[in-house]
Amino acid sequence: MPGHRHRTLRPLAAALIALAACTAPVAGAPVVEHVGTHVWTSDMEDPDFGGFSGIEISADGASFHAISDRAWIYWGSIQRDNAGRIRGLSLAGRAHLKDSRGSELPPGRLGDSEGLAIADDGTIWITFEGLDRLAAYDTPDSPARRIPRPPVLAELQVNSGMEALAIAGDGTLLAVPERSGQQTRPYPVLRYDPEAQVWDVPFQIERQGRWLPTGADFGPDGMLYLLERDFRGVLGFQSRVRRFDISDATTDTILTGEELLSTSPLQYDNLEGISVWDDGLGLRITMISDDNFLFVQRTELVEYRVRE
Template identity: 60%
Template sequence: MPKRRRRALIAALSTCLAAVGAAAPAATLDYVGTYVWRGDEPSFGGFSGIEISADGRGFHVLSDRAWLYWGSIDRDEQGRLRGMNIAGRAHLKDSKGEPLKPGYLGDSEGLAIGADGRIWVSFEGLDRLASYDDPDAPARRQPRPPDLPGMRVNAGLEALAIRDDGSLIALPEKSGRESRPFPVLRFADETWRTMTHLRRDPRWLAVGADFGPDGYLYLLERDFHGLLGFSSRVRRMRLTEDGPRDEEILLETQPLQYDNLEGLSVWHDGQGIRLTLISDDNFLIVQRTELVEYRLRD
């Protein structure tokens, strides 16, 4: 079934349940597997964004040093990830066609790919949004996002997701203080606006987001525990102008259970909704690039 038709069917069923007053079923995540990905190129690592194709066998991943990798995925008969095959990589460019340097100008964090194939990337450092017609093309400049509380170097637009209508949703990594909700920015028709706000729980930072085939927004958050490493959690919700609805925490990991998970892609694997997460190894030998997958069970 085509992805858009599946989403429409799920939305229609949800509307019918709501109309008759049926309670929404509780959802849980079943662990599918973990794959440690290794590469020899100097640009390999630091992955903070990921997009999985609708059939689960293609990928794009974005590093925080302005490199984009893409290729195919090997899976076994149970659909578990068994290999990542790189078909190409590109050093993202600025609007003049010059390769972006790591740091202030090249700190690429969020990745979203539209139905038309356009690649959208959010940057922190110099907080901005850029689009690419293809990975080797110069960036297309977009209007700058508003300056929000908490947005500063290494704490800017971290999570990026695209809706079926082509509009983009972006969240900063931090909100200014732990008691302040995360602002949710919407970008459409070359205009930014604050759509709504999401509750922020102390210590948890927004690092990745994607819209699933069920229409929910899935938000990946991270907590850092020093020598005990990282913990992660995933929230999902229906995003409305009046705030989030039907919000629930699907996953909360223990420190050191996984590496520094920063990227999230949500897709349908034919049996259910699959979540694929990727870790940022910070280009450190003591960390690793890790892909972790879960399947949603309602």
Template identity: 60%
Template sequence: MPHCRRRALIAYLCLFCVAAGAPASAATLEYVGTHVWQSSESSFGGFSGIEISKDGTGFHALSDRAWLYWGSLQRDPQGLIRDVSVAGRARLKDSKGNPLKPGYLGDSEGLALGDDGTIWVTFEGLDRLASFENPDAAATLHPSPPDLPGMRVNSGLEALAIDPTGALFTLPEKSGHEDRPFPLLKYTDGAWSRFSQIRRDPRWLPVGADFGPDGFLYLLERDFHGLLGFSSRVRRMRLTDQGPVDEEILLETTPLQYDNLEGLAVWHDGQGIRLTMISDDNFLIVQRTELVEYRLRD
């Protein structure tokens, strides 16, 4: 073997060994706990969105029947949820101040809170975006989102997230085909745009989203297995003008491990990034409203 080729081969092998020995991502996800939230209120249940305060003690939870709950979470010294105290609840209203009824007009799904206290909500059925100055205020309507492939009744804009600049990001629950990416919409300054697209893995459908304190977009997805219930997964990615980068799947549960997780909030608990998820019990006695938490350590 000529010396030049021998030197090239040795250099390549050295490079391969260094690359093979390079440490992988140091991110680890650890289970924190599950709290079953119960109430006798007839409006309780069907939660599809959740927001958690920066200190982890305050919450807003949105049902898919246009009810908004808010209050506080009692945690033990280890940060586990021990009780939920409801400070108030309100039925969201339309732009004329009339309470929204469950169904086509009142199928509220995505929830995001602005730094100024504005409550942002996406709706299925009549696909739209609305904002509320407070839980008792009439809705402020915004331009209709673009009509996208796959957007039908019960498969509209279910996930909603707001970034530090106040821009809103959402995507439909279905893309029209299992091998078609999900279009990612951005809403800012009163206008919609197609910001990017997110890879779709067959059967996994997005139901919740939030931006973490690390700048990543976290996406909660679910799969339905019939009598075996639901499985869930969480993946995160950075959004760039060229599309999502640094994507990784952080969590993938087994069927029946948890209930129908639909809402996701991401915050920092002092030790790592906390993922708080809430389940939609579909107002069925065989299902539960669960608050499931994991901690991500980078």
């Protein structure tokens, strides 16, 4: 009997070793860890607070700009504890975004601001859905500067235009639409060169199942980080982040990217905006949720750290 027991245990031990090998971290794979989650509430009576769809964090993690999908932009400072976790946000100002004539944009088709990127010279770039377009602002209170619309927008679905926006180190802007038209069709990445004032499609991003882009940013490593969402009905929202090395991408390239994190349904609210910065220990990913101005949802700032 003892010999029989040993013969029985050997296959079990081998199976456990194989399982451990399958679940062990891959050598060289990034380590992704949750840093903290903060629920942001307004200290004043502000019916337009909420609906945040884009965020930019300063290089030192101490200040922010955020836009809502009702054409408002907010900015201020971030208080953090000794571990770098957010403990509060102090609002320094807010402004109602304007059209090119200086009139305040109404919510809805004209004022559905979605993507946010801020250039080194302080120019604020914002994409809008509904009337799909890209606009530039010299200051939060300035009239919009008109930008030529990319021809490819005519091929996209209604209200599924340039959802995610990121600015590269050379000042060019990349916009990713919320939908591609078919689940098997990759997303065309739209690039705008402010100097030449021309659009092109430098590469495409593979569409995977039900995941839809909501935000994008370039990290200090030069990689493109894409925040995606899956709405699961009564199970709430699920989010994930992929990153892409676009250094060798060409017009015909379809990038799959590397999945860094994927959340569980109901783990967080409706994460839509993303900003990537260096916190001194690794790359910090800051995400903000759109509460859709519903009392059952909340505005969350969720942060992860990526260490190579």
